[in-house]
Amino acid sequence: MSENAVNAEELAADRSKMMISDTDVAIEINNMNKWYGDFHVLRDINLKVMRGERIVICGPSGSGKSTMIRCINRLEEHQAGQIVVDGIELTNDLKKIDEIRREVGMCFQHFNLFPHLTILENCTLAPIWVRKMPKKEAEEVAMHYLERVKIPEQALKYPGQLSGGQQQRVAIARSLCMSPKIMLFDEPTSALDPEMIKEVLDVMVGLAEEGMTMLCVTHEMGFARKVANRVIFMDAGQIVEQNEPEDFFVNPQHERTKLFLSQILHH
Amino acid sequence: MAKTETFQIRTEEAPLLPAPVSTTGLIGWMRQNLFSSISNTVLTVIGVIIAYWIIAPFIQFAFIDAIWTGDDRKACLPPEGSEGEHMGACWAYVEAYFPQFIYGRYPTDEIWRVNIVYALFALLLVPLAMPSMPLKKLNSILFLGVFPIVAFVLLTGGNISISSYTWIFVALIAAVGVAIAAILMVAGGRDFNGVKPVLIGFVGTAVVLAIILGFVSANLGLSTVDTPVWGGLLVTLVIAVTGIVASLPLGIALALGRRSTMPIVRLVSVIFIEFWRGVPLITVLFMSSVMLPLFLPEGVTFDKLLRVLIGVTLFSAAYMAEVVRGGLQAIPKGQYEGAMALGLRFWPMMYLIILPQALKLVIPGIVNTFIGLFKDTTLVLIVGMFDLLGQIQSSFTDPTWSTPTQGHTGYLFAAIVFFVFCFGMSRYSIFMERRLHTGHKR
Numbered sequence: 136m137s138e139n140a141v142n143a144e145e146l147a148a149d150r151s152k153m154m155i156s157d158t159d160v161a162i163e164i165n166n167m168n169k170w171y172g173d174f175h176v177l178r179d180i181n182l183k184v185m186r187g188e189r190i191v192i193c194g195p196s197g198s199g200k201s202t203m204i205r206c207i208n209r210l211e212e213h214q215a216g217q218i219v220v221d222g223i224e225l226t227n228d229l230k231k232i233d234e235i236r237r238e239v240g241m242c243f244q245h246f247n248l249f250p251h252l253t254i255l256e257n258c259t260l261a262p263i264w265v266r267k268m269p270k271k272e273a274e275e276v277a278m279h280y281l282e283r284v285k286i287p288e289q290a291l292k293y294p295g296q297l298s299g300g301q302q303q304r305v306a307i308a309r310s311l312c313m314s315p316k317i318m319l320f321d322e323p324t325s326a327l328d329p330e331m332i333k334e335v336l337d338v339m340v341g342l343a344e345e346g347m348t349m350l351c352v353t354h355e356m357g358f359a360r361k362v363a364n365r366v367i368f369m370d371a372g373q374i375v376e377q378n379e380p381e382d383f384f385v386n387p388q389h390e391r392t393k394l395f396l397s398q399i400l401h402h
Numbered sequence: 403m404a405k406t407e408t409f410q411i412r413t414e415e416a417p418l419l420p421a422p423v424s425t426t427g428l429i430g431w432m433r434q435n436l437f438s439s440i441s442n443t444v445l446t447v448i449g450v451i452i453a454y455w456i457i458a459p460f461i462q463f464a465f466i467d468a469i470w471t472g473d474d475r476k477a478c479l480p481p482e483g484s485e486g487e488h489m490g491a492c493w494a495y496v497e498a499y500f501p502q503f504i505y506g507r508y509p510t511d512e513i514w515r516v517n518i519v520y521a522l523f524a525l526l527l528v529p530l531a532m533p534s535m536p537l538k539k540l541n542s543i544l545f546l547g548v549f550p551i552v553a554f555v556l557l558t559g560g561n562i563s564i565s566s567y568t569w570i571f572v573a574l575i576a577a578v579g580v581a582i583a584a585i586l587m588v589a590g591g592r593d594f595n596g597v598k599p600v601l602i603g604f605v606g607t608a609v610v611l612a613i614i615l616g617f618v619s620a621n622l623g624l625s626t627v628d629t630p631v632w633g634g635l636l637v638t639l640v641i642a643v644t645g646i647v648a649s650l651p652l653g654i655a656l657a658l659g660r661r662s663t664m665p666i667v668r669l670v671s672v673i674f675i676e677f678w679r680g681v682p683l684i685t686v687l688f689m690s691s692v693m694l695p696l697f698l699p700e701g702v703t704f705d706k707l708l709r710v711l712i713g714v715t716l717f718s719a720a721y722m723a724e725v726v727r728g729g730l731q732a733i734p735k736g737q738y739e740g741a742m743a744l745g746l747r748f749w750p751m752m753y754l755i756i757l758p759q760a761l762k763l764v765i766p767g768i769v770n771t772f773i774g775l776f777k778d779t780t781l782v783l784i785v786g787m788f789d790l791l792g793q794i795q796s797s798f799t800d801p802t803w804s805t806p807t808q809g810h811t812g813y814l815f816a817a818i819v820f821f822v823f824c825f826g827m828s829r830y831s832i833f834m835e836r837r838l839h840t841g842h843k844r
Contacts, residue, residue, distance in 0.1 A: 243743075247740030260746075
C-alpha cells in the first residue's frame, strides 16, 4: 500500500475507538532467548502486550521477527526465559500448548490452507475436531466469517482455485472460526500481488477496529500507521526500538532504525 | 513510412476466431500426432508393421486356430499327417481344469462356501470402491472387520478349538477396564460419564473379542477344510488381499515411525524396514515354512498359509513404508504448522491433514507395490503351496490333456487372469488419482 497522506486527527479519532485494556495482559514475554543450534537467534526479548493492543513488528529479514511470534504459539520452542499467553505459561506441557493454540489464531505468509479440503471444510475443521462443535453449527460459524472476509460464494471451491488474496482472507476466516483471543500475522501480504494486498489489509483493519489483540509482522507501513498502537523494530534477534507509530516513523531514535526506515520509505 | 510511434491505443476489440480446421477433429489429430513430418510418417508406418507382426499371430493362436470344446487331448491334437498345422490354443483343456484353477483341490461338495466368499468379497468391495455409494463407514466396517472373520469361518469351516487361557485373557481385559473405571470413580472423583470412555474401550474390546472367538470356535456344521487343499485363484486372492489390506496400515505406521522424533521408535522402524527390504521374498517364504518350525517348541505348529500370509504382509509393509515416507516428505512444513496453529494434536493432524495429502501423492507407488505383491504370490509355489500359476503348472503333468499347445494355453490363461487383476488395480488407481485431484496445484 502506498504511503497515504493520512490525517493525524482522523487517526487519533480512529484509535480512540479501539479499546485497550490497562490491566488485562494478553501476552508477556520475559527475558526470552532462543538458539538454532549454536546460533543465538533471539536475544533477551521482553515484551508485554495488553488486551486489545495492535502491534506491528518490522525489521530486516533474518532479524528474528517471525521466530518471535512463532514462539508465542509454540511453533518454535524457546530455550530460556518465560512466555505467558492469556495467563498460561508456555512449557513442554502439551495440554497448555493445546490450550494456548486454541486461543491464538495465526496467519502465514503462504496461507497454509489445506489444499485437499474445500474452503468451507478448511474453516470447519478445527471447530469440529478441536472445539467439538457440531458440524452444522461449525458450518454456520464458517459462513459467517467467510461473509465477513467477503468470499462466501467461494465456500465450496478448493484453495487452489482462489487467488492469493482470497486465499489469505480464507486463512484469516479459518483462524477466526476458532474465536481466538489473539491473532498473529506472519507477513500476511508478502506473497501477494500489489492488487491483492489491499483486500487483505482491509480485513485486518476491520479486525483491528473490533478490538482484536493483534501482532503483525509486516512491511506495510501504511497499515502500521493506520492501526498500530505500537511499532516494534527488531534487528539481529533483539528488540532495538519500540514506539507509537507517529513517533516511530517521524522521529526514530536508534541508528539502525533510521537506516532501516530510510531504506524502506525512500524509493 | 518508418515513423516511430510510442503512442498506441486500441480502438476496437480484436475479434475472437474459431481455431483452424486442420488442428481439430480426427484428421487434425492424425496430422498432428502421426504424420506431422516425413520422419514421423516413417515411424508411424514402422510401428503399424511391428504391431501387426505381434498381434496377428496372437489372434491366430488364441482365437482363429483355437479349439474351444472337447473332452480330452484328442480334440486339441493336430489332425493325422498334417504336421504342425493345427496349433491353436486348447481352451477345452482350460475349461476342463477351470474348477481346479479357481478352487484348487478344495472339496467339490464344499465349493459353495468359496463361492459365497467370492460373492461377499465382490459385493462389499464394489460399493466401497465407488465414491458415489453411500454408507462408506458401515461398508468399511463390514469389509475390513466382519468379512475377514466370515470368510475365515466359511473357508476353514470354523470350529477352532480355543484354549481356556484365551477366554481368561479376554475376561481379564474386561475386568481391568471395570477396575480402572472403579478406581477413577472412587479415588479420582469422576462421575460415571467421566469413566464411560474407559469402560467402553476395555469392555467393548473384550466383548468384540469374545464374539469373534465364539464365532470361530462355534460348530456351525461346516466340515473342516485344511489349508493344504486350498489352491488356485483362491490361494492367490487370499494371500494378495490379506497382504494388501494389512500392509497398507502397517506401512503407514512404519513410515510415521521412521519420521518420528522419538529415537527408539525411529530406530525400531528403520531396523524393521531395512531388514525386510534386505532379504528376498523367496528367503522369507522359505524361512517361514521350513526354518520357523525348527525354532518353535515341540508340538506348537501353526498353519503354513498363515505363516506365508505373515511373511508376505511384513515384506510388503516394508516397501509400503518407504513409498508412504516419500509422500510424507513431499508435504510442505507449512501444512504441519497450519494444522498445529489451529490446535490440532499429532494424530488428528496426521489423519486429517497430512496423510490424505501424502497418500494421494503416492497412489502410483502404493498401487505399484500392490501389483508387485499380487504377482509375487506366485512364489508360494516354492514352499509347496499351489496358487493359480502353481495349479496350472501342476496340471501339465496330466496325460489326458497332454498336447503340444497345452503349456502355451495354460500360461496364456495365467497371464490373462493376472493381467485382468493388475490392470484393474492400475486403472482404478488412475481413476482415484483424478478424482482426488483438487486441482490447480501451484
